[in-house]
Amino acid sequence: MIDVLVIGGGNAALCAALMAREAGASVLMLEAAPRAWRGGNSAHTRNLRCMHDAPQDVLVDAYPEDEYWQDLLKVTGGLTDEKLARLVIRASSNCRGWMRRHGVHFQPPLSGALHVARTNAFFMGGGKALVNAYYRSAEKLGVQIRYETPVQTLDLDDGRFIAARLANGERIAARSCVLAAGGFESNREWLREAWGQVNGEWVADNFLIRGTRYNQGVLLRHMIDAGADMTGDASQSHCVAIDARAPLYDGGICTRVDCVSLGVVVNRQAQRFYDEGEDFWPKRYAIWGRLVAQQPGQIAWSIIDSKAVGRFMPPVFPGTRAGSLPELARAIGLDEPAFMQTLNAFNASCKVGSFDHAVLDDCHTQGVAPQKSHWALPLDTPPFYAYALRPGITFTYLGLKTDETAAVRFGGRASPNLFVAGEMMAGNVLGKGYTAGVGMSIGTAFGRIAGTNAASAARGAADSQRNGALHAAA
Template identity: 65%
Template sequence: MLSSTGERLSEADLTGHDVLVIGGGNAALCAALSAREQGASVLLLESAPRQWRGGNSIHTRNLRCMHREPTDVLSDAYLEDEFFDDVWRVTGGITNEVLAKHVIRASETCTDWMKSYGVRFQPSLGGTLHLGRTNAFFLGGGKALVNTYYQAAERLGVTILYEAEAEQLVFDDNRFDHALVTYNGSPRKVSAKSVVIASGGFESNQAWLEEAWGEVSRNFLIRGTRFNQGKMLRSLIDNSAMVIGDPTQGHAVAIDARAPKYDGGIVTRVDCVSLGIVVNRDGKRFYDEGEDFWPKRYAIWGRLIAKQPGQVGYSITDSKAQGRFMPSVFPPEQADTLEELALKLDLPVDAVLKTIDEFNAGVQPGNFDHSVLDDCHTQGVTPEKTHWAQRIDEPPFYGYPLRTGITFTYLGAKVDEKARMYMANGELADNVFLAGEIMAGNILGQGYVAGFGMTIGTVFGRIAGTEAGNYAKD
């Protein structure tokens, strides 16, 4: 057996570590690095091949950070109360307030810690993002981030195995004993003094999605890795972990319907929703496109589209929207008339024209400003558009077909502030720590605010690694 560095491993190398980290994305890597900071020996198991390492983290761009004053990459200030208000609003109050505030406060130290391992940042982008004050962007995106962490982990002596899939966790009462792992096509028994499970959600497991959502889930696309099958989550449930979250809740956005089934990533997201209207396949609007800033609302649109006939929607804009948003990797359908655009999108022409005529008639005079919650709204239209409402009347016209793009699921296991996992009987597991998507449902009961998943993963990855390392050394 060979490690990531080409070093030959013995069976003893799979059983003699202080900390076992299961997962290969941001949370897992933060845990591995933090455990090494405590002097613990660490084995990290990544189920994906090396070229696909990093899980959903490779598709990310930023994390949301509390800060008291401007920094080298963040403007103004973003304090705890405002940050928490944003989380409270998007979750509708379905959040663990103690854990949410714990993450928010800890996020203030994240960028400096990340820089200490070589992560570099860049100024935020413009357009519909409105994130220059709240979110720190990684230079080179998530792929560069995880590559930097992997290099640091190898440099510090973390043993990394690729295509090493943990199939099952074996507990002795409330204590982790060992994991059953498939590596190089063969079963292996892997033990450690403590374990950090940061293996993601179940979003790539079609059978589990269908169990939660029904047949409509067959029309969903998966924005991230195909390797998040939820095996460790299922094993935790089988070992009587305390379950938290709704299996139908998760980070689900509107993405281009032409995206691939897996790994379309950020470039398939359609960001012009707030600049126009969205109709279903019957040509009817179904939700307020201008409810709030896009980073606070983009993650509701996947669920909205999932509830529409055929699980499909269509974003329609005119020439006034061009240059105001980050375009999808796929070019929009374009036409000189709305009739022609409806035909290109295979929509009922009369219904689309009626919807747009009614919308245009309802647009009230105002001062359009996409950088603020402006006074451009509709009146007498159902649903109303509360901000950025402009008549769709200047050709050429543009249309994007939309599907539900699942990023990650919120069903997980309950943890405390030290990332320790609760058992169903209310007791804490003895040596089990969780980080990332597998515990994000403690804080994200529903909804999403941009960059917060990476914040949760970074903060709880560091906590889990530190606590697991200290447990093992003690």
């Protein structure tokens, strides 16, 4: 019998499989996707948010625990388990050496518009390279891997894992199990259920999926039905305002539009609806998908002038360009008088100080709602550009409630041999909001914990089985 069964194929699953194998357990990993699409959303990532008290290899300056915690507290609005959040934060400070031993390489610090050289360690080659490195290491260590193997249900006995059942009816027993199969962001029906209707139209029908098409939430739904303790809100997710021309699935990081803080964002009525300069973009970019989702038709436009060009990572697709603001309004199909009223009011409200996109500067608006807190410059220098935005779902936050052991809980009781990591439990730390790189921090921390504890549970089960056999023989 296999010691540890890992269900999933992304970062958290791989960390669990590697840790369990290093602990001496036999490990089988089941990935729903084909080999070419393995890795789930982790393949689309770029970095890991890391606590450090002093400069460390690719990380500059310092990013202490309390600052990391305050950043997380701010974006979640307090919807986070502090004990588990601090566990993740501390674990982020000492995981890079282990990652390197498994083939992950980090690139030199970045600077410029991303503002994350101090807080985030970037993977050389991005998430795809990280995933491939982990798979190579897992194969070298003897982890068994099966692709195109979706799990439908689990056999459970009073919270104890017995076996997994595949879509083809096959039953796979193991001494312990780690659930790391992702959320339900690719399940359109579940998204409809979570977001509902507005004016007779399903809000979620206008969503694009930034990540994998294989996260259907099948196991998550099964665990809800099985009575597992849950955490999070089904409508909360890592939801980014992305280019409306992005593909339906797997657009990844390149679909982001990063100029929001350098201009204004208007909806279909040509009205602004939120503070574009509230905070640095890496701390606020993941709120904008939800904001756009709440607008009519789930669409908006980011408007900039030529002063912003070169200050942000350019999108893959060029924006709509025009020589004047009225011409831009006509080009994107917005009501010209309403658009000009909004832009003229914004321009007149700008109190220009010392513009500096690298700091929370003193360029702000006064007398207009919503205000723009920082980086408020009049849009007055042609050419002008517009980027159409749609909500892009990366991963969902509804998940299994857990504790510092990563155990799945049933009625408050921890399962002795069923553990959870990654998106399936991220809602314990992320009740809402997001800050760049924290998803990988959560997956890495809890993947490693889950793998270690699953190996320990398997050893205990094997020892009990041997002792029982010896006792019966005697």
